[in-house]
């Protein structure tokens with residue numbers, strides 16, 4: 001049994017070494033089998049494999065790639081959570097890269113996300129707001145909506161409960177970016 005497992009691990013280790021440049025593993029590691037526990041060597045390989053990403057920015061504390069898609073797949077947490085704190089300026093500058101089209105703005109000492117669009121008409125602007133409102137209601141997290149000069153939509157997003165930015169704001173921005181807005185936006189859409 002142990003011999004079979006070692007042979008299997010060797011092929012796994014060779015595969016990983018060839019394909020993912022994980023740290024080489026000596027096969028002298030004690031291998032446990034037959035108890036349903038993963039072997040120290042398999043865990044080591046997987047750990048080593050993860051090690052290739054461990055120096056990436058942590059996304060919500062989990063070592064992984066944090067992409068725009070990650071954010072749009074996430075769910076906002078209740079802003080009433082006592083653990084919620086505003087993120088640092090550095091963290092905000094990291095995450096802003098994941099929400100193309102949005103800018104970080106500081107208004108009266110409060111960091112916010114800001115984006116503007118030009119819509120086809122005043123009523124298309126209200127339709128735009130309804131699409132955004134549906135997302136916001138689904139997330140329990142809400143943007144500040146502005147419709148100015150009849151066809152200019154501006155959205156600010158920040159977490160009022162903490163007076164700054166939290167990951168909720170970036171999740172909402174990513175989900176707004178995922179909306180199909182072509183039918184409400186003017187061809188001369190603002191950034």
Ligand SMILES: C[C@H](O)[C@H](O)[C@H]1CNC2=NC(N)=NC(=O)C2=N1
Nearest residue numbers: 078079080141142158159160161
């Ligand atoms: C209880 C619930 O989480 C709060 O009322 C929510 C509603 N939507 C919110 N939206 C935003 N942007 N900030 C908040 O602090 C907030 N609080």
